[in-house]
Every structure is written in structure tokens, then in C-alpha cells.
Amino acid sequence: MRNEGLFRNNAIKAQANKLDGDVIVAQPVSATVLTSCLLAALAIAIVFWRALLLIVKKQFLAFCSLAQVSQGLLLPEME
Numbered sequence: 001m002r003n004e005g006l007f008r009n010n011a012i013k014a015q016a017n018k019l020d021g022d023v024i025v026a027q028p029v030s031a032t033v034l035t036s037c038l039l040a041a042l043a044i045a046i047v048f049w050r051a052l053l054l055i056v057k058k059q060f061l062a063f064c065s066l067a068q069v070s071q072g073l074l075l076p077e078m079e
Helices: 009-019 031-074
Strands: none
Touching: none
């Protein structure tokens, strides 16, 4: 397979004539950029998940302590 660009040269020239200027062909993003974006998104997701778990844990522990207090207040002591 020959090493060709994304578009044929004739098509680029024809489009350039229609636009009355130069045609800029978008280049694909490199693998390094894609990998770094993926790793950044993964790091953000992990930090968010850990923070969410910490908040849920604190809320659960607060609920449990309130439940224990309310159980002690509502139930009479057994002798």
C-alpha cells in the first residue's frame, strides 16, 4: 500500500479553488495525546470516586451513631 495522504491532491486543489484560499487538512491526534488524555480522565475519575466513597462512609457512620443513640433513648433498659 502506498503512503498517501487522507485526500487526493486533485481534490484538495479543486476545493482550494472553490474556497479561494488554502485548504488545511486536519491531522489525526497522536497516540501520546490520546494516552495522556485517557490517563488524565482516569485519574480524575479515581479521585472523584474516592471522594464520593469518603463522603458516603462519613454519612453512613453518622447515621449509625444516630441510630445507636436513638435506640438507647427509645428502648428502656432491661434489668
